[in-house]
Amino acid sequence: MNSAETIRHSGEVIGVEATTVYVKMSVGSACGSCRARMVCGAAEVAEKVVEVKTSEAHTFHVGDKVEVALQSRSMGVKSVVAAYVIPLFVLCGVLFGAVSAGVSEGLSALLSLCGVALYYSVLYLLRSKIGKEIKFIITK
Numbered sequence: 001m002n003s004a005e006t007i008r009h010s011g012e013v014i015g016v017e018a019t020t021v022y023v024k025m026s027v028g029s030a031c032g033s034c035r036a037r038m039v040c041g042a043a044e045v046a047e048k049v050v051e052v053k054t055s056e057a058h059t060f061h062v063g064d065k066v067e068v069a070l071q072s073r074s075m076g077v078k079s080v081v082a083a084y085v086i087p088l089f090v091l092c093g094v095l096f097g098a099v100s101a102g103v104s105e106g107l108s109a110l111l112s113l114c115g116v117a118l119y120y121s122v123l124y125l126l127r128s129k130i131g132k133e134i135k136f137i138i139t140k
Contacts, residue, residue: 025048
């Protein structure tokens, strides 16, 4: 896998379970060169803990320095679309639809925010399915 195709972050192992490695990353320094840094929530967080499912979890120990990467760049793009682009369309769609239907502007704004909240609620309920699609790779 070409390093230009993946988003990589260095981190430290803070926990190990049977098939899961927990990695704490300081993502701010790695985000400086990333093209998606303006829309990615990781750029705003100083430290982030990532759960990496791997059959090789037994080879990692607390304190190990590791590198975590998305399996493919397209997964990062899908994540950004699901987290930011679709909610924007939901917000605008409900807002313009409600105003066009003759609903007052204040109520239209409230309905559009409720639409976004509903979208994020559904996304939250589907988190286990989404988590299966977004795969991380861990290397020492």
